[in-house]
Amino acid sequence: MQVNKAVNQQMISSVKQWLSPTQSNVLLDFFCGSGNFALSLAEDVSLVKGFEGIHEMVQRANENATINRIDNTEFAIMDLSSIEHLGPLFEEGNGLDEHTIAILDPSREGAAVLCQCLANSPIEKIVYVSCNANSFVRDAAFLLDSYRMEKIKALDMFPFTKHIELMALFIKK
Numbered sequence: 089m090q091v092n093k094a095v096n097q098q099m100i101s102s103v104k105q106w107l108s109p110t111q112s113n114v115l116l117d118f119f120c121g122s123g124n125f126a127l128s129l130a131e132d133v134s135l136v137k138g139f140e141g142i143h144e145m146v147q148r149a150n151e152n153a154t155i156n157r158i159d160n161t162e163f164a165i166m167d168l169s170s171i172e173h174l175g176p177l178f179e180e181g182n183g184l185d186e187h188t189i190a191i192l193d194p195s196r197e198g199a200a201v202l203c204q205c206l207a208n209s210p211i212e213k214i215v216y217v218s219c220n221a222n223s224f225v226r227d228a229a230f231l232l233d234s235y236r237m238e239k240i241k242a243l244d245m246f247p248f249t250k251h252i253e254l255m256a257l258f259i260k261k
Contacts, residue, residue, distance in 0.1 A: 096124065098243060099253065100125065100129075102241065102255055103128075103129065103191060103215050103217075103255075104128070104129060104132065106213070106257040107189050107213050107257075109129055109132035110132065110133070111132075111133065111134050112187050113132075113187050113188070114133060114134060114135045114187060115129055115133045115135070115136045115137070115188075115189050115190070115191065116137050116138075116139070116184075116188060116189070116190040116211070117138040117190070117191045117193075118139050118168055118190065118191065118192040118193070118194070118199065119141075119193045119194045119195070120139060120145070120149055121142075121149070121193070122145055122152055123149035123153060125193065127149075127152055127153060127158055127161065130153075130160055135160050135162070136161040136162070137161075137162050137163075137164070138161060138163040138164070139163075139177075140165060140168075141167055141169075142165075146163045146165045149161070149163040168199065169197075169200075169201050169202070170201065171201055171204075171205070174202060174205045175205070178205045178206075178208065178209055184210055185210050186210055186211075186212045186260070187212065188209075188211045188212065189211065189212055189213045189214070190206065190211050190215070191214070191216075191217065192206075192215075193216075193217040193218075194218070195219075196219055196220040196223065197220075197223060198218070198220060198223025198224065198226060198227045199216075199223075199227050200223075200227055200230065203230040203231050207230045207233050207235070210260070212260050213257065213258065213259055213260070214235065214257070215256070215257055216228065216256050217254070218253065218254045218255075219251060219253055219254075224254050224256070228256065228258075231258050234261055235258035235259060235260055236258070236259055236261055237257070237258055238258065238259045239255075239256065239257040240254065240255065240256040240257075241255050242255075
């Protein structure tokens with residue numbers, strides 16, 4: 089589902105290894121797009137909840153789940169830069185606990201508001217995939233209040249350009 093299939097497979101493999109998902113986990117996939125990570129990890133978890141700001145991508149994610157006969161996914165449109173939209177998801181009693189794991193793969197603008205919400209959540213592990221080192225550094229600062237950065241790696245998703253993908257694993261302190 090990505091331009092560079094080989095690097096995409098490396099990213100998915102790293103996410104699986106780093107998160108070590110089990111059937112006791114619920115996976116939250118923020119900026120889920122058409123389901124690249126969500127659908128790749130769905131068989132390893134009890135439920136996947138994908139969130140995306142672009143309606144067409146949510147439709148594609150649902151279609152991809154149907155085509156691949158994956159029935160433990162829920163995809164929803166959500167403004168992931170709005171505390172008004174994110175706030176209810178992170179309220180106590182909404183099912184987020186130490187068995188929840190998360191992936192975020194935002195656009196170049198990053199995910200400052202989301203990372204502020206995640207920092208105050210009980211989520212056990214977070215993998216942040218970033219295509220912009222500057223927004224990643226800004227957003228990671230929010231997470232580092234409550235999480236420790238366990239691993240980080242760079243991947244050359246777009247050879248012969250100045251762009252790289254960063255991946256980092258954050259573990260609840």
